[in-house]
Amino acid sequence: MFFLGAAITSITLALVFYTIGTWAEKVQGRLKLWHIVFFLLGLVADSLGTAIMSDIAGQKGDVDPLHGITGILAIVLMAIHAVWAIVTYWKGNEKAMRNFSKFSVIVWAFWLIPYGLGLVLGMSH
Template structure:
């Protein structure tokens, strides 16, 4: 189960990174970026669920708390990106990357702390 959790979390990192940074480079939010946001969110949810089962539940430490915040931010980010694309407002499409980068950096905190905590064990 641990192997699957690691694969899912790493897949989330790859997909989310592709979506966020390609949006930044393109300078405008596109539909295919949104696809990567949602895939990244799904992989992260799967990986987080498996990690929770392995560890016995949510731990109230930096990793656990930032993990919950990050997954909620990812969900909000994907929903908001969907809304921005549906409304098709050019200014919003061009400025969306600012929020994307913020969410991506916030997501890296639990990713990295999870790695570090488990390397120590």
């Protein structure tokens, strides 16, 4: 039961971190270093929570293929997003930093799919 609580906490922190980073960037209209920190915190929290949940589901033999596939795709997208954010910030192109939020919102919205599926699947068990 401890591991389930840790996984839920980690995934919820991922939602909080990623939402703050994404929507603060969108509202502020420009990619900033602290947004990248929140993207990375979200990625780490999601990866940790996913690893714990995968272990729990694997032990039970209760792995939902759609949830698994969308979850892995979301983590891959989050990693690409974080790397792209770092490169964009490092290059310092103002136009790119002002337009970056378009990609951020798309990745965040996709991430909500496995998050929502996890909630539905968790409540149905």
